[in-house]
Amino acid sequence: MDARDGEAGEPAATADRPAEPEPAESGSPGGGAGAGIKGLTLPYQVAAAVALAVVVVVGGLHVGMVFLHVAPSNTLSKQHGRAMDDWVLPEFEQNWKLFAPNPLQQNIAVHARAEITDADGGRRTTGWVSLTAEDGAAIRGNPLPSHTNQNELRRAWDFYVNSHTEDNRANGLRGRLSERYVRRIALLKLEDQPLGGRIERIQLRSATQGVGAPVWSKERHDTRTYYRVLPWWTVTAADLPGGATGGRTEARR
Amino acid sequence: MSDRTTAAAGREPFDRRLARAVQRVTATALGPYQSAVVRIGFAAAWLFFLLREIPHRHELYGPDGPWAWDMAQELVAANRAFTVLMWSDSGLWFEIVYALAVLSAAALLVGWRTRAASALFLVGVLSLQNRSVFMGDGGDNVIHLMALYLVFTRCARVWSLDARRAARAAEARAAGERPRDLVGPLLWGLAVPGLVAATLLRDRSGEPWLLVLLWLLWAAQGAWWLVGRRAPGQPLALLDVLANLLHNAVLVVIMAEVCLIYATAGWYKVQGSRWQDGTALYYPLKLDYFTPWPFLSDVLAASGIMVMVVTYGTVIVQVAFPFTLFNRKVKNVLLAVMMVEHAGIAVLLGLPFFSLAMIAADAVFLPTVFLVWAGARVARGRDRLLRRTRPDGPGGAGRSDGSAPPPGEEDGTAGDAAPRTLVG
Structure with a gap:
């Protein structure tokens, strides 16, 4: 730590520019900025010392808490999980398991199909539309991909999967919210599709396909596509986000 | 330089070394260039992101986006995250918050009224990100953390408009003038309605400590200004010591945070x-x-x-x-x-x-030598560009003086030195 602080605090000693003046190390008796603790009279020195102690303790505690938060579950975090969460959550929450322990090795696409009523009142079911393919098309060739293409559906689907049982039963609040969320995203993304009528119900499924083994590898990977099909959902006005009409001709609000 | 220091430290008794260290962390805001480049980097990342997403802002954070306002409200009620977007579901309020987030990022980037800008930056980052947590990725996460940390640092002591202003004020004082600052008090006053609103709506403004933090920042600005005018001796020196302590501690926390990111x-x-x-x-x-x-x-x-x-x-x-x-x-x-x-x-x-x-x-x-070199390169490039349009040359750039910060300096960031201004 010393080495780094020393380096960071060192005055700019380059030859061709005027050196940055280091604030006076020895306290000037008149006080003022840059005088440090030496430049203070005793009562103020006490206050500064107390502040120093508080800053060191709180700073150390914070780093310790964040460390335990990102560390694997351990003796300390099992004993003090509550205190840790109180300190870290929600604002200092973090997750740096980037592509770890293993990177994702499958492409997960979300498909949707709809049951629509067309102009003459007949009902029909559309084919499956890949919503993820729309995202992919928007990302390809784009130096600045939007979060709406890169994160929105991908993370919403994660959220759904993590808050549901395998037979699609919702776990509490997050489960219910995630259902509504993927529904609204699906309707927003279906808006660009020429479905030719009013959407009454939609159904989603995920198509998971493992990434094929590298050409230079002798491994064999299962690259078949596996589907997880969700139940049909009836679409209500509450499922239509801004910009989506669900094929309804009248404006929503 | 560091060799000499280490050698001297080796001979010195422990208590002397400790005393010197304490003097150093109370007298100086260490790493002026490092904190400035972190400030500029994060402000730029968030600013460019917000500008890039302007066409999609409603879909990401707007009241009618896929993550609807009432859904966000249910989740925020459960996790108590801070977001002023929960104050109202009006479209106008959303546009105001988005615009303020953009402006605060721009102000932080150029180091204009940096402490106030960093507080508003914090509010903007947290408000938008916590409004739609499922839109973010690791980049948003690290911006979120740094927005919280930056607000504690004196990150505009170099490469900022504040540093240039402080240098000019010091010059003016040396010439016997009394520079007046109206913008500072004005910003301070403008913060009051926001803080009062946050206090009145505290049941939907996240955890109380953030509200306390914002009020404390506001109070500290007021105290800095008042003390500078009425009692510029010891009380001002104490405030300076406190600001340095906080800056140095948080700089270490930022470094530890980066290490934790890579270690994890x-x-x-x-x-x-x-x-x-x-x-x-x-x-x-x-x-x-x-x-x-x-x-x-x-x-x-x-x-x-x-x-x-x-x-x-x-x-x-x-x-x-x-x-x-x-x-x-x-x-x-x-x-x-x-x-x-x-x-x-x-x-x-x-x-x-x-x-x-x-x-x-x-x-x-990054090492200071490198940052200073890079800063000088950028400043030279800028001066060369500006000389074509402005005949009087590079303003306060390259100027420095070692005097105390101006007593009227109430954003608490302007330093005693403004050697070069990268973005000024």
């Missing part, structure tokens, strides 16, 4: 079979969401050796980085490697804002 990223990778067999990099190159340039990705993925070199290199660098801080040269080499890798990630995986944020975080470890 590296050590969890070590446990993965794909990182062990040297093929991990291959898989992201084949994911639809992370291949904006499939041709480039395929070229890299086609070489098993290249994939393995980058895969192993990534893990080695990430695991090793925190330990290399004890050796300047090795640290600087790894730092360069990490920055280059992040630049590569920006293009190859299509994560430009994430990469910019990570590079900004890395920058806290």
Whole structure:
């Protein structure tokens, strides 16, 4: 730590520019900025010392808490999980398991199909539309991909999967919210599709396909596509986000 | 310089060394260039992100987006995250918050009224990100954390409009004038309605400590201004000591945070079979969401050796980085490697804002000599550009003086030195 602080605090000693003046190390008796603790009279020195102690303790505690938060579950975090969460959550929450322990090795696409009523009142079911393919098309060739293409559906689907049982039963609040969320995203993304009528119900499924083994590898990977099909959902006005009409001709609000 | 210090420290008794260290952290805001480059980097990352997403802002954070306002409200009620967007579901309020987030990021970037700008930046980042938590990625996460940390630092002592203003005020005082500052008190007054609103709506403004923090920042600005006018002796010196202490401690926290990021990223990778067999990099190159340039990705993925070199290199660098801080040269080499890798990630995986944020975080470890050199280069380039349009040359750039900060300085960031202003 010393080495780094020393380096960071060192005055700019380059030859061709005027050196940055280091604030006076020895306290000037008149006080003022840059005088440090030496430049203070005793009562103020006490206050500064107390502040120093508080800053060191709180700073150390914070780093310790964040460390335990990102560390694997351990003796300390099992004993003090509550205190840790109180300190870290929600604002200092973090997750740096980037592509770890293993990177994702499958492409997960979300498909949707709809049951629509067309102009003459007949009902029909559309084919499956890949919503993820729309995202992919928007990302390809784009130096600045939007979060709406890169994160929105991908993370919403994660959220759904993590808050549901395998037979699609919702776990509490997050489960219910995630259902509504993927529904609204699906309707927003279906808006660009020429479905030719009013959407009454939609159904989603995920198509998971493992990434094929590298050409230079002798491994064999299962690259078949596996589907997880969700139940049909009836679409209500509450499922239509801004910009989506669900094929309804009248404006929503 | 550091050699001499170390040698002297070796002979000195422990209590003397401690006393010197305490004097140093109370008298100086260490790492002025490092904190400035972190400020500029994160402000730029968030600013560019917000500008890029202007066409999609409603879909991301608006009351009618897929993550609807009432859904956000249910989640926020459960996790108590801070967001002023829960004050109202009106579209106008959303536009105001988005605009303020953009403006605060721009102000923070150029170091204009930096302490106030950093507080507003914090409010903007938290408000938008906590409004739609499922829109973010690692880049948003690190911006979120740094927005919280930056507010405690004196990050505008160089390369900022504040530093230039402080230098000019000091010059004016030396010439016997009394520079007046109206913008500071005005901003301070403008903060009151916002703070009062947050207090009245505290049941939907997240956890109470954030509200207390914002009020304390406001009070500190007021105290700084008042003390500067009425009692510029010892009380002002104490405030300066407190500001330095806080800055230095939080700078260490920022450094620790960056180390934790790399340590976590590296050590969890070590446990993965794909990182062990040297093929991990291959898989992201084949994911639809992370291949904006499939041709480039395929070229890299086609070489098993290249994939393995980058895969192993990534893990080695990430695991090793925190330990290399004890050796300047090795640290600087790894730092360069990490920055280059992040630049590569920006293009190859299509994560430009994430990469910019990570590079900004890395920058806290850049050596002062390099930063000063780079700053001088940029300043020269700017001066050359400006000379064409402005005959009187480079304003306050390259000027420095060692006087105390101006007593009227109430944003608490202007330093005693304003050697060069990169963005001024």
